[in-house]
Structures are given as C-alpha cells and as structure tokens.
Amino acid sequence: MTHHHSTARLGSRPQALxxxxxxxxxxxxxxxxxxxxxxxxxxxxxxxxxxxxxxxxTMIRLLIAFIELGPLAFGxxxxxxxxxxxxxxxRSLEGMFASRIYFRRVAFTSIRALxxxxxxxxxxxxxxxxxxxxxxxxxxxxxx
Amino acid sequence: xxxAALSMLPNAPDPHAGVLEISDYQGDLRLDCEVLVVxxxxxxxxxxxxxxxxxxxxxxxxxxPPLGKADFVQEAGESMQxxxxxxxxxxxxxxxxxxxxxxxxxxxxxxxxxAICARPPAWIFDxxxxxxxxxxxxxxVLDPHFDRVEACLGVAPTPVEVQGERNHRFKLGCEALGxxxxxxxxxxxxxxxxxxxxxxxxxxxxxxxxVTYVAAAIRAGARVYTSVRVERVLASGRxxxxxxxxxxxxxxxxxxxxxxxxxxxxxxxxxxxxxxVILLKSGIANSSGWVGRDLRFHPGLAVMAMFPEPIEPxxxxxxxxxxxxxxxxxxxxxxxxxxxxxxxxxxxxxxxxYQEHLLRYDRMAPFDVICAADDSSGSVRLRRGSHHPDLxxxxxxxxxxxxQKGLGILSDICWAAGAEAILPGLNGIPEVLRSRDExxxxxxxxxxxxxxxxxxxxxxxxxxxxxxxxxxxxxEHGRCHDVDNLFIADTGIFAASSGVNPxxxxxxxxxxxxxxxxxxx
Numbered sequence: 001m002t003h004h005h006s007t008a009r010l011g012s013r014p015q016a017l018x019x020x021x022x023x024x025x026x027x028x029x030x031x032x033x034x035x036x037x038x039x040x041x042x043x044x045x046x047x048x049x050x051x052x053x054x055x056x057x058t059m060i061r062l063l064i065a066f067i068e069l070g071p072l073a074f075g076x077x078x079x080x081x082x083x084x085x086x087x088x089x090x091r092s093l094e095g096m097f098a099s100r101i102y103f104r105r106v107a108f109t110s111i112r113a114l115x116x117x118x119x120x121x122x123x124x125x126x127x128x129x130x131x132x133x134x135x136x137x138x139x140x141x142x143x144x
Numbered sequence: 145x146x147x148a149a150l151s152m153l154p155n156a157p158d159p160h161a162g163v164l165e166i167s168d169y170q171g172d173l174r175l176d177c178e179v180l181v182v183x184x185x186x187x188x189x190x191x192x193x194x195x196x197x198x199x200x201x202x203x204x205x206x207x208x209p210p211l212g213k214a215d216f217v218q219e220a221g222e223s224m225q226x227x228x229x230x231x232x233x234x235x236x237x238x239x240x241x242x243x244x245x246x247x248x249x250x251x252x253x254x255x256x257x258x259a260i261c262a263r264p265p266a267w268i269f270d271x272x273x274x275x276x277x278x279x280x281x282x283x284x285v286l287d288p289h290f291d292r293v294e295a296c297l298g299v300a301p302t303p304v305e306v307q308g309e310r311n312h313r314f315k316l317g318c319e320a321l322g323x324x325x326x327x328x329x330x331x332x333x334x335x336x337x338x339x340x341x342x343x344x345x346x347x348x349x350x351x352x353x354x355v356t357y358v359a360a361a362i363r364a365g366a367r368v369y370t371s372v373r374v375e376r377v378l379a380s381g382r383x384x385x386x387x388x389x390x391x392x393x394x395x396x397x398x399x400x401x402x403x404x405x406x407x408x409x410x411x412x413x414x415x416x417x418x419x420x421v422i423l424l425k426s427g428i429a430n431s432s433g434w435v436g437r438d439l440r441f442h443p444g445l446a447v448m449a450m451f452p453e454p455i456e457p458x459x460x461x462x463x464x465x466x467x468x469x470x471x472x473x474x475x476x477x478x479x480x481x482x483x484x485x486x487x488x489x490x491x492x493x494x495x496x497x498y499q500e501h502l503l504r505y506d507r508m509a510p511f512d513v514i515c516a517a518d519d520s521s522g523s524v525r526l527r528r529g530s531h532h533p534d535l536x537x538x539x540x541x542x543x544x545x546x547x548q549k550g551l552g553i554l555s556d557i558c559w560a561a562g563a564e565a566i567l568p569g570l571n572g573i574p575e576v577l578r579s580r581d582e583x584x585x586x587x588x589x590x591x592x593x594x595x596x597x598x599x600x601x602x603x604x605x606x607x608x609x610x611x612x613x614x615x616x617x618x619x620e621h622g623r624c625h626d627v628d629n630l631f632i633a634d635t636g637i638f639a640a641s642s643g644v645n646p647x648x649x650x651x652x653x654x655x656x657x658x659x660x661x662x663x664x665x
Contacts, residue, residue, distance in 0.1 A: 030496040031503050044221070051225050053397065055530065056233050090495045097493065098571075102594045105571060106241055109489050109597060112498075117221040117485040120502075130456070130506045131484050133218045135347055136336045137459035138305060 010046055013082075014061070017068050018042050020082050024089040025115045032128045036115065039125050044118035060114070066107055070096065074104070159355035160210045162362035163250060166371040169391055172401040173369065177203040179661070180387060180407035182374045182422070185252020186647045187633035187654040188413030189353035189361065190293070194658035196364035203405060204361060205372040205387075207414075208249035209394035210354060216344030220483035223343040226395055227256050229417075229532070236522055236535035239592075242441065243599040244535065246415050250370050251354030253415070254647060257601070258341045258463040258480065259330040259350050261299045262644035263290050265471065271518075272639035277611030280620040281639075281653075289652035289659075296360075297331035297351045299648075306337030308460020310509040313451065314479035315465045317511075317561030323477075325467045331356075339481040341462035372403050373531065377410060377426040377630065384410045384428070384630045409629045409665060411622075413654065416603040416636040420524045421533050423607070423617075429624040434617050435607055439522035439537055440641055441600035445551060446480065446512035448490060448567035449558035450576075454506040457481060471643050474516035474543070475550040477557065479509065489597050490569030492576070501567070508567075511557055513550035514602070516641040517543040524606050537600075539593035547596075552587035559583070571595040602646050607636035622657035629665075633657045 022036025068081045076091045096108035181192045184206040192204040217223050224232025229246045236242045247253045266283035318325035335349040374389040386406040390399040412419045420436035423429050467477040491501045522537030558566050559580045566577045572595050577583040610616025613625035618637050624630040633654040635646050642649045
C-alpha cells in the first residue's frame with residue numbers, strides 16, 4: 001500500500017538545517033561512530049515528511065524554523081543556528097533542553113524525538129546499541 | 145478460542161478473510177442494514193459479533209485498513225504513521241501538552257496496545273455512581289460479561305518464561321518493598337516475549353479484535369468494510385436513519401468515494417475521541433451539552449532505572465507485571481517497553497553524552513506509573529477545516545501531587561530492584577540521580593505538570609453515561625438519551641476513570657450493550 005502525501009524534496013536551506021541539527025545531536029567520532037548525517041537522518045526525514053499529512057508537515061517545518069531562528073533570541077550567539085559553530089549548536093540545543101520556557105523544552109523534545117527515530121532507524125546504529133529486533137528472544141518456538 | 149487455535153496452525157486461514165478493503169470497492173458505497181456499527185476496536189467489534197450471532201443484519205465500518213503480521217514495521221516513525229491517528233503526533237493542549245495515541249486500523253486500539261486485560265475493582269463503580277448517578281453498573285453485573293470476553297479472547301496471566309529480566313527486576317523491586325506484584329492478564333496466546341505490542345505483534349500472538357471478534361462477526365454474517373470514515377450520523381427527530389461518510393485511502397487518508405449507509409439502529413464505537421467528533425459534526429445527541437466534555441486521561445510517567453549489568457530490556461513481554469496496591473490512592477505501577485526512540489524522550493541531553501545514554505539502553509528498564517487523575521479533565525472539540533479534533537486537557541495540581549507521590553514510589557522500586565542510578569526525565573531535577581538519598585528530590589522538590597513528559601493513551605468519559613439526561617449523553621445501556629436508536633459502545637461512555645487499563649471494561653460494557661440490544665430491539 002502506498003503511503004505518500006507529497007513527493008517534494010526539502011529545499012537546500014532546510015536540508016542544511018536538518019543536517020546541522022542531526023550532527024549536533026549525533027556528532028561524528030562519538031561513542032557511536034556514525035554521525036547523524038552519516039546515519040542518513042536527512043533522507044529519513046524527507047521520507048517521513050512525504051508520508052505526513054499537510055498540517056503535521058507544516059508543524060514540523062515550523063519546528064525546524066524555530067530551531068534555526070532560536071539562537072537569534074536565546075543565543076549562544078545571535079545568528080541563525082546554521083551559522084553557529086558545532087560547539088555552539090550543541091549549546092543552543094542544550095539551552096532549549098534546560099530552558100525555563102516550557103515551549104522551548106517541548107520543541108527540544110519534539111525535534112530530538114524525530115532525530116532519534118531517524119538515527120535508530122539506521123541498521124549500523126541499531127547494531128551498535130544492541131537493540132536488534134528478535135521475534136523469539138527466549139527460543140520458545142518449536143524446533144529452535 | 146477456536147479462532148485463536150486455528151491461527152497457530154501452519155497455513156492457518158487468513159484471520160481477515162471476508163474483510164472488505166478499499167481495493168474491493170467500485171466507486172461509491174451505498175448500503176443498508178439493520179444494525180450499523182462504527183468502529184472495530186474493543187467496543188464495536190464485540191457489538192458487531194454479538195448482534196450478528198443474534199441473527200441481525202450487521203454492517204461494521206472501520207476507518208483504518210486491516211493490518212496483519214506482514215504489515216507491521218518495527219521502525220517507530222513508520223509504524224506510528226501507519227497505525228496511529230495523526231501519525232502518532234496527536235496531543236492535547238494544556239498543562240502539560242499531553243501526547244495521546246489512538247489507533248486507526250481494523251481492531252482499533254487492541255491492535256497496538258500492550259494487551260492488558262484488567263477488571264476494575266468494585267469500588268470504581270461506586271465512584272461512577274457518585275459522579276453521574278449510574279446505579280446499574282457494578283462488578284457483580286459486569287462479571288459475567290468479563291467472563292464471556294475473557295473466554296473468547298483466551299485471556300491468561302503472562303507466563304514467567306516470556307517475562308525477561310526487565311519485568312523480573314520490576315517484580316523484584318516491588319516485592320522488596322512489600323508491594324504485591326502480579327503478572328498482567330493479557331489477550332495473547334503463544335507470546336514469545338518479543339516486546340513488539342506497540343508496533344504490532346509479528347508473532348501473531350496478540351488476540352486483538354480484528355482476528356477474534358471481527359472474524360467471528362463475519363462468520364455470523366456481518367459485513368465488514370474498512371477504509372470508511374463516518375462523517376455524519378443522519379437523523380430525523382429522535383431517530384437516526386444511517387450515516388454519511390467517505391472512503392479514505394490507507395495511510396494518506398485521502399478521501400475517495402462517498403459512503404451512505406441506511407440503518408435501523410446505529411452503534412457508535414469510534415473511540416473516546418472519534419465518537420464525539422461524529423456527534424458534534426452531526427449536531428445530535430447533545431441536548432445535555434456533554435458530548436466532548438469531560439475528557440479524562442490516565443496520565444502516565446516513566447523513569448529509567450539504570451542497572452550495573454546488561455539486562456537487555458527489549459526482551460520480554462511488553463508489560464509483564466503490575467502492582468495495584470495503590471489503586472485506591474489513584475496510582476498503578478507498571479513496567480514497559482516501547483520503541484527506543486519513544487522511550488528516549490526521557491533521556492537527557494544531546495551530543496556525545498546522549499549517544500552514551502543510547503549505548504546504555506541494554507542496562508535500562510523503564511518503570512512507569514499511571515494516575516487516575518480524578519480532578520483533571522478536558523474536552524474534545526471540532527477543529528475548523530479538519531477531520532482531526534481539537535483536544536484540551538489540564539492536569540489538576542491535586543492530581544499532580546498524587547502523581548509526584550507515585551514517582552517517589554517508582555523511584556523506591558528502582559532502587560529496591562538494584563538500580564545504580566535513575567534517569568527521571570523531570571525538569572528541575574538532576575538528569576541522573578545516583579543514590580536513593582539524592583532521588584528524594586523527586587518527592588520533595590516542588591514540581592508542576594509542565595516539568596514532566598506526560599502522555600496518556602487511556603482516554604474516556606467524552607460521551608459519559610448518566611442517570612439524568614441533563615448530566616450525560618447515554619444511559620447505563622449505552623443508549624443515547626436524546627435518540628431512541630443510537631447507542632455508544634466505547635470508552636467515551638465511562639462515567640469516571642476505570643482505575644486500571646480500560647480495554648477489558650470497554651469490552652464488557654460493549655458485550656452488555658450488545659446483549660441488551662439483542663433482547664430489547
């Protein structure tokens with residue numbers, strides 16, 4: 001059964017932002033070696049958006065825009081997210097996580113949930129965490 | 145039972161045999177029947193089966209598609225987009241914003257819940273009586289219906305061989321504190337402990353209504369149409385005459401052909417959120433003003449217990465044990481598993497530190513608490529220009545204080561189970577608590593609902609039953625006060641919290657409603 005609302009790809013600016021956010025959440029050379037962009041987060045999110053109803057798609061785009069524009073109001077430097085350094089990007093996200101403003105915390109939880117779904121969807125990442133699906137973890141099936 | 149047994153055989157018959165799908169439709173649908181049932185979840189499927197077996201001409205409509213083992217995907221994002229309304233992003237506005245998941249598939253919520261079948265204690269119905277004057281719903285009255293449903297589904301306790309270490313640790317923690325902890329009773333057979341309940345059981349162990357009651361309804365002559373969204377109930381004075389709706393494509397939900405069904409009697413079981421939307425759009429059954437009012441949740445919170453050694457929490461029944469010791473105080477304690485990306489909402493941080501937490505999943509166990517939240521309520525309203533509802537729900541501070549007490553007990557369970565740390569996922573509390581003393585902050589720090597990541601998939605009371613027609617939407621037989629031949633049979637008719645997981649109670653009430661219709665109509 002097909003499952004697409006839209007075949008439109010993201011423009012270059014949203015793509016750059018998603019890649020920046022993905023690599024801030026999941027930087028390269030970390031305890032899981034694969035970075036967010038290496039794990040294919042951008043492609044995952046494009047496919048995810050293509051299956052999303054128009055209103056939810058708009059909400060996700062607004063969320064991404066909020067991430068991009070957030071540092072202009074809240075720092076660590078008053079430039080868009082994509083113009084921050086890697087370290088500043090991580091601090092920007094951490095600032096959202098710990099914010100006294102409820103909506104910023106909700107935005108953080110939402111964007112990180114999307115990013116985490118995408119990251120853990122990568123087979124290599126899943127293998128690294130050990131969380132691989134097993135239909136019969138206790139060998140209960142006859143003949144196993 | 146027979147269906148369940150047959151489905152286990154090699155080359156077992158298709159459990160969805162006879163279910164009509166969008167590919168079966170040529171243009172618009174125009175039907176007529178004696179009894180029209182809307183919704184194939186724990187309410188509607190029971191009503192359809194019982195009335196078909198009573199010899200009535202039944203049509204059952206379901207908005208979602210039939211999904212079988214081959215359709216279930218484990219990747220959380222795609223799974224939610226396939227099986228949940230609004231792709232799993234539905235949330236109630238309020239304090240806090242509360243995600244709430246409702247299914248859109250044949251079988252409804254029973255397809256993607258953790259299959260817990262729990263009978264509410266008798267005093268729950270005393271609460272119902274005090275709230276809305278309902279006197280005829282008691283444990284004694286419902287027990288024969290619980291018996292019937294449990295027999296049909298093969299409900300049994302979760303066996304120890306599929307519990308796994310995550311569930312065992314929860315049990316250990318409860319018992320070390322002197323709390324009772326019992327295996328959950330579930331509508332599953334031959335569970336292998338794959339913990340895939342929330343994304344669909346690829347072992348086919350879950351006896352959801354699509355493979356049990358719907359299949360039985362078809363064998364008894366019911367006609368089942370999927371991918372049909374009911375938009376309006378048609379009425380003339382105090383009588384409904386049928387429905388109008390649309391055929392909708394699976395997963396994209398794009399409307400296609402039109403649907404018109406004429407019926408002598410209609411039973412709405414589109415869910416606590418879906419049914420009030422239909423009634424509000426139809427402008428019927430609401431002289432009391434209670435349609436969509438009094439939305440009730442069982443808000444839930446989880447903490448991550450971190451153990452010194454790997455416990456492989458993805459192995460074992462999704463929710464294998466629970467403790468009901470604090471039910472009268474409005475708290476129920478459970479252990480659970482869920483797609484890791486969903487559970488990760490409670491982990492702190494980002495960057496390398498967050499990746500470290502993901503690598504430690506093998507040592508984590510989510511223990512959760514749900515709260516009756518008797519003082520908290522909300523609403524279901526229409527959203528302009530959308531078939532999705534506008535939900536609102538506020539967590540009353542009195543209930544939140546009970547919840548915070550529950551979190552303290554949950555913390556105790558973690559330490560008693562041998563945890564070396566807790567990740568509480570609470571704003572204003574350290575991200576990692578490394579001792580029982582440090583964890584006392586969970587009890588002592590003043591917190592408010594917005595400091596939590598609260599969710600609730602148990603929802604009820606939006607078309608509540610009441611003795612006085614001014615005080616509710618239906619009577620104790622599920623019949624709308626305003627409309628002679630319109631019934632409701634989903635969790636919307638609850639008069640108050642069920643105290644425990646609501647599916648079995650919904651089914652028992654639906655069984656009673658169906659037998660009442662068969663008797664009196």
